Amino acid sequence: MPETSRHAPVAFRKFRNRYPMTAVVARRCFVSGRVQGVYYRASTRHKAVELGLRGYALNLEDGRVEVLLVGSAVAVQSLIEWLAVGPPAARVDDVAVEALVLEDVEVPAGFDAR
Numbered sequence: 001m002p003e004t005s006r007h008a009p010v011a012f013r014k015f016r017n018r019y020p021m022t023a024v025v026a027r028r029c030f031v032s033g034r035v036q037g038v039y040y041r042a043s044t045r046h047k048a049v050e051l052g053l054r055g056y057a058l059n060l061e062d063g064r065v066e067v068l069l070v071g072s073a074v075a076v077q078s079l080i081e082w083l084a085v086g087p088p089a090a091r092v093d094d095v096a097v098e099a100l101v102l103e104d105v106e107v108p109a110g111f112d113a114r
Contacts, residue, residue: 024073024102025070026069026107027068027076027099027100028066028097028098030060030065031095032064033086035092041114044065045057045113048079049111051075051078052071053075053079054070054109055071055108056108057114059114080095
């Protein structure tokens, strides 16, 4: 595993040190469909906390939900698969996933439904 740069943000270094034997990744997802007003963000937060992920779920003005995921590659992939289904009242049409450079992401302390 590559050594953490001493120029990386403190929050990133602390997070990387917490999971030294695990591949930590960051993904930004944009979920479209009927995903607002159906407890999508709250359900996403619940599932993310259950998987030990950090990040947020945020309603966007265009009706999509933006989700930032930071954590083990396995847990992140698991939540991305869940995002495609969502809670019972949701109808997910698409999940666009963007890989992020972890060192460039400000890692939240937990997982927020904003």
